[in-house]
Amino acid sequence: MAEVLVYVDHVDGAVRKPTLELLTLARRIGEPVAVALGAGADATAAVLAEHGAVKVLTADAPEFAEYLVVPKVDALQAAYDAVSPAAVLVPSSAEGKEIAARLAVRIGSGIITDAVDLEAGDEGPVATQSAFAASFTTKSRVSKGTPVITVKPNSAPVEAAPAAGAVEALAVTFGALATGTKVTGRTPRESTGRPELTEAAIVVSGGRGVNGAENFGIIEELADSLGAAVGASRAAVDAGWYPHTNQVGQTGKSVSPQLYIASGISGAIQHRAGMQTSKTIVAINKDAEAPIFDLVDYGVVGDLFAVVPQLTAEIKARKG
Amino acid sequence: MSLRIVVCVKYVPDATGDRQFTEDLTVNRDDVDGLLSELDEYAVEQALQISENSDDDVEITVLTVGPEDAKDALRKALSMGADKAIHVEDDDLHGTDVMGTSLVLAKAIEKAGYDLVITGMASTDGTMGVLPAILAERLGVPQATLLSEVKVEDGTVTGRRDGDSASEQLQASLPALVSVTDQSGEARYPSFKGIMAAKKKPVESWDLEDLEIEADEVGLEGSWTAVDSAAQRPARTAGTIVKDEGEGGKQLAEFLAGQKFI
Numbered sequence: 172m173a174e175v176l177v178y179v180d181h182v183d184g185a186v187r188k189p190t191l192e193l194l195t196l197a198r199r200i201g202e203p204v205a206v207a208l209g210a211g212a213d214a215t216a217a218v219l220a221e222h223g224a225v226k227v228l229t230a231d232a233p234e235f236a237e238y239l240v241v242p243k244v245d246a247l248q249a250a251y252d253a254v255s256p257a258a259v260l261v262p263s264s265a266e267g268k269e270i271a272a273r274l275a276v277r278i279g280s281g282i283i284t285d286a287v288d289l290e291a292g293d294e295g296p297v298a299t300q301s302a303f304a305a306s307f308t309t310k311s312r313v314s315k316g317t318p319v320i321t322v323k324p325n326s327a328p329v330e331a332a333p334a335a336g337a338v339e340a341l342a343v344t345f346g347a348l349a350t351g352t353k354v355t356g357r358t359p360r361e362s363t364g365r366p367e368l369t370e371a372a373i374v375v376s377g378g379r380g381v382n383g384a385e386n387f388g389i390i391e392e393l394a395d396s397l398g399a400a401v402g403a404s405r406a407a408v409d410a411g412w413y414p415h416t417n418q419v420g421q422t423g424k425s426v427s428p429q430l431y432i433a434s435g436i437s438g439a440i441q442h443r444a445g446m447q448t449s450k451t452i453v454a455i456n457k458d459a460e461a462p463i464f465d466l467v468d469y470g471v472v473g474d475l476f477a478v479v480p481q482l483t484a485e486i487k488a489r490k491g
Numbered sequence: 492m493s494l495r496i497v498v499c500v501k502y503v504p505d506a507t508g509d510r511q512f513t514e515d516l517t518v519n520r521d522d523v524d525g526l527l528s529e530l531d532e533y534a535v536e537q538a539l540q541i542s543e544n545s546d547d548d549v550e551i552t553v554l555t556v557g558p559e560d561a562k563d564a565l566r567k568a569l570s571m572g573a574d575k576a577i578h579v580e581d582d583d584l585h586g587t588d589v590m591g592t593s594l595v596l597a598k599a600i601e602k603a604g605y606d607l608v609i610t611g612m613a614s615t616d617g618t619m620g621v622l623p624a625i626l627a628e629r630l631g632v633p634q635a636t637l638l639s640e641v642k643v644e645d646g647t648v649t650g651r652r653d654g655d656s657a658s659e660q661l662q663a664s665l666p667a668l669v670s671v672t673d674q675s676g677e678a679r680y681p682s683f684k685g686i687m688a689a690k691k692k693p694v695e696s697w698d699l700e701d702l703e704i705e706a707d708e709v710g711l712e713g714s715w716t717a718v719d720s721a722a723q724r725p726a727r728t729a730g731t732i733v734k735d736e737g738e739g740g741k742q743l744a745e746f747l748a749g750q751k752f753i
C-alpha cells in the first residue's frame with residue numbers, strides 16, 4: 172500500500188488534535204508515515220502509533236526553533252525523498268500552509284489548501300474545499316506531481332487504529348536558505364485553560380455589541396459553562412476588547428465547531444467566512460434585521476446583557 | 492543608498508458582491524465589481540511607511556498579474572502614493588493557479604529589480620495565503636511573513652509575527668520578502684492630490700513573452716490542480732427566531748438541551 176506523509180503539529184511532544192484527524196484521512200488513501208520535528212519529536216510516537224502511523228520519522232536540531240519555516244521544509248523534503256509517498260498531508264495552520272507550499276514548489280507538485288474532507292479517487296485523492304466565504308463547496312485534485320494537501324481542523328473524526336509507529340531518525344541537511352530568517356525573540360502565548368479556538372467543539376463569540384473589554388466576562392462565563400472556546404469579531408478585536416488570536420473570520424481563525432454562539436455580532440461576510448461551516452449556529456442580537464440571523468438554527472432577538480447571563484445561569488442550573 | 496520595493500497587489504471580486512464560478516470553474520470576474528484587495532492595501536501602506544521613515548532613496552513599484560481591469564487596482568495603489576506600476580497581462584493567463592501566478596510574479600519581480608518584496612497576507616478571493624512563501628522560495632530570498640509590525644534599517648528587515656502559540660520577533664537581510672497582516676496598521680485613503688498625481692505615473696504592461704514564460708506553463712491547461720466540481724452550498728434551512736420577552740436565555744437553553752449540548 173502506498174505511503175502517505177503526515178506532518179505532525181505538536182508542542183514539546185504533545186500532538187495537537189488536527190494531526191490525529193489527518194491520520195484518519197491519510198488512512199483512507201494509504202499508510203500514514205508521520206514526520207515530527209523539533210524538541211519532543213520522539214515523544215509524539217506513542218500517540219501517533221495509536222492512531223495509525225506505521226512509522227514516525229523524527230529529527231531535532233536548533234535550526235527548527237531559531238529560524239523561520241525553511242528548516243522544517245528542508246526536513247519534510249528529506250522525508251519526502253526517503254519515502255516517495257503518494258501524498259503529503261499538512262495541518263492548515265499558518266505555518267503548516269507555508270511549509271506545504273514551499274515543499275510543493277520544490278518537488279514540482281500542485282497544492283490544495285484548507286481542505287475540509289479528503290477521499291480516495293481514481294486520479295488521486297479528492298479534496299473538498301469551501302469557497303467564497305463558504306457559500307460554495309468545491310472538489311479538486313492535484314494534477315501535477317505528488318499531491319500536497321493542507322487540511323483544516325475538525326475535518327475528520329479522530330479514530331483509534333493501532334499500528335507499529337516505529338521511530339526512525341530522519342537525516343536532514345539544511346540548505347543555504349534555512350538560516351535566512353532568524354527568530355530573535357519569542358513570547359509564548361499565555362494559556363487561558365480554555366480549548367483551542369480552531370479545535371473546540373463549541374465556540375462562544377462576542378462582537379461590537381459586547382461594548383467593552385470589561386463586558387467580555389459574560390461571554391467567557393457562558394463559554395466556561397459549556398466548556399467552550401471564546402471567539403471575537405474583528406470589530407471587538409480592533410477596539411482592543413479581546414486578543415487578535417481569538418478573532419474569527421477571514422483574517423482571523425476559521426472555525427467549524429459543533430456549536431457556534433454569536434452575541435452582538437452582525438454577521439458581515441468576512442466574519443461568516445470564518446464560521447459558516449459550523450454545524451449548529453445560534454445568535455443573540457438586538458437587531459432583528461442583522462444578517463447573522465440568516466444563518467442561525469436558533470436566534471434570540473434581544474439584549475445580550477439580559478439574554479446571555481440568563482442562558483449561563485440556566486446552563487449551570489441544568490448541569491447541576 | 493537606494494531601496495527598491497516591489498508590492499504585489501491583486502485585483503479581486505468585491506467580497507460583498509454575489510461571487511460565483513464560471514462554467515470552466517474559474518472565479519467569475521465579470522459579474523461582480525472588482526477592486527484592489529483590501530488586504531493588499533496594507534502592503535502598500537507599509538511600503539509607504541518604510542519609504543517615509545527612510546533616509547534612503549526609496550522607489551515603490553506596484554505589480555499585478557491580472558486582466559485588463561486589474562489596472563484599477565494599480566491606479567488605486569498609485570493614488571495612495573506608490574511611484575510606478577507594472578501590469579502583467581496575457582490572454583494565456585486565464586485560469587492560472589497559485590503555482591503559475593507565483594512563477595509569473597517571480598519573473599516580473601526579477602525583471603523589475605528589487606531589494607524588498609511586500610505582499611498582503613492572503614487574497615480575499617482565493618484566500619490561500621501561500622503565495623508569499625512560494626514567492627520567497629522561487630526568488631531564493633528570506634521570507635519574513637505574516638508580520639503585524641515591520642521595519643527596515645541598514646539593509647535589514649525586522650518584524651513581529653503573531654503566531655498561534657507565540658509571538659515571534661523576526662530578522663532577515665535584504666533582499667527579502669515580507670507579507671503583512673491587517674494588524675499592521677490602517678491603510679491611508681488616497682488624497683485628491685494623490686488621485687490626480689496617479690494619472691501621470693507610469694504603468695508598464697508586460698506579457699508572457701516579455702517574461703520568457705511559455706503559454707503552457709500557465710493558464711488553465713498548465714494548472715497544477717484541477718477543480719472537478721463547484722456547488723453552491725444549500726441555503727441553511729431557516730431557523731427558529733424568538734424575540735426576548737424576559738425568557739430568551741431560558742428558551743435558548745431549552746434549544747441547546749434539545750440538541751444535546753447541555
Ligand SMILES: Cc1cc2nc3c(=O)[nH]c(=O)nc-3n(C[C@H](O)[C@H](O)[C@H](O)COP(=O)(O)OP(=O)(O)OC[C@H]3O[C@@H](n4cnc5c(N)ncnc54)[C@H](O)[C@@H]3O)c2cc1C
Nearest residue numbers: 378379380404405406420421422423435436437441457475
Ligand atoms: C479585508 C477585511 C477582513 C476582515 N476580516 C474580518 C474577520 O476576520 N473577522 C471579522 O469578524 N470581521 C472581519 N472584517 C470586518 C467585518 O467586515 C465587520 O466589520 C465585522 O465583522 C463587524 O463586527 P461586529 O459584527 O462585531 O460589529 P457590527 O457589525 O457593528 O455589529 C454589532 C452587532 O451587535 C448588535 N448589538 C449591539 N448591542 C447589542 C446588545 N446590547 N445586545 C445584542 N446585540 C447587540 C448590533 O445589533 C449589531 O448587529 C474584515 C473586513 C475586511 C474589509
Ligand SMILES: Nc1ncnc2c1ncn2[C@@H]1O[C@H](COP(=O)(O)O)[C@@H](O)[C@H]1O
Nearest residue numbers: 499500556610611613614619620621622
Ligand atoms: N495575481 C496577483 N498579482 C499580484 N499579486 C498577487 C496576485 N495573487 C496574489 N498576490 C499577492 O499574494 C498575496 C497572497 O495571495 P494568496 O496566496 O493568493 O492568498 C496577496 O495578498 C498579494 O499580495
